[in-house]
Amino acid sequence: MKTKGINHLALVCRDMEETVRFYTEVLHMPLFKTVSLPDGGQHFFFDCGGGASVAFFWWPDAPAAAPGIASVKRFPSDPKTAIGSMNHVAFHMDEAELEASIARLQAAGVPVTPMVVNHDDSAQGVSAQMHPGVFVRSVYFTDPNGIMLEFAATTKVFGRDDVSHKPASATRPMEA
Incomplete structure (x- = not known):
């Protein structure tokens, strides 16, 4: 098996509109793909350079954030x-x-x-x-x-x- 690097990292956001604004306007990472999920959620991809991307899932009923457990x-x-x-x-x-x-x-x-x-x-x-x-x-x-x-x-x-x-x-x- 031979990988070529990271294709994308998939994270979960609390508000897709806020996340799109931050990643496109503040970090200048182009949004290049959006997906509407069958369960009512969304999956959006941002180009972070070098052929890699960072992606976000959003679901209306996602569990709450857990700082100190799931995040710093x-x-x-x-x-x-x-x-x-x-x-x-x-x-x-x-x-x-x-x-x-x-x-x-x-x-x-x-x-x-x-x-x-x-x-x-x-x-x-x-x-x-x-x-x-x-x-x-x-x-x-x-x-x-x-x-x-x-x-x-x-x-x-x-x-x-x-x-x-x-x-x-x-x-x-x-x-x-």
Whole structure:
């Protein structure tokens, strides 16, 4: 089996009109396909670049949101979500676009991390300064449905040394 990447990620929204407005007007992702479902729901697709899309389902009787279970409760102070949930969606962006994206989101009234987050391999996982160990620079925000989104710019080419941790197991303690 050989996959070619992500075709689409399907999420659930509380209001399709509000979601279309956010993804087309704020994030500038073209709406390219709409589907009316036989159960009264809708399924809409947005082009997020690189041949991938983000899609939303809407149903008039969908269960309510469950922050802290099915979505992030509060980032960065409470980022955990339940097993089987989706934590966030990261859209690739050129590094040169990150600062401007903060201003664009703020102009649209979207709460956003006030600065670009530099992800590195330090004990904290982030650095206040850009340095050669930073592997991704990010901006975080949420959509109208409470879904955490990220604009992420990879800043290095990954190699063998970037895979250095043993996977944790629920049945035995994590090794250092």
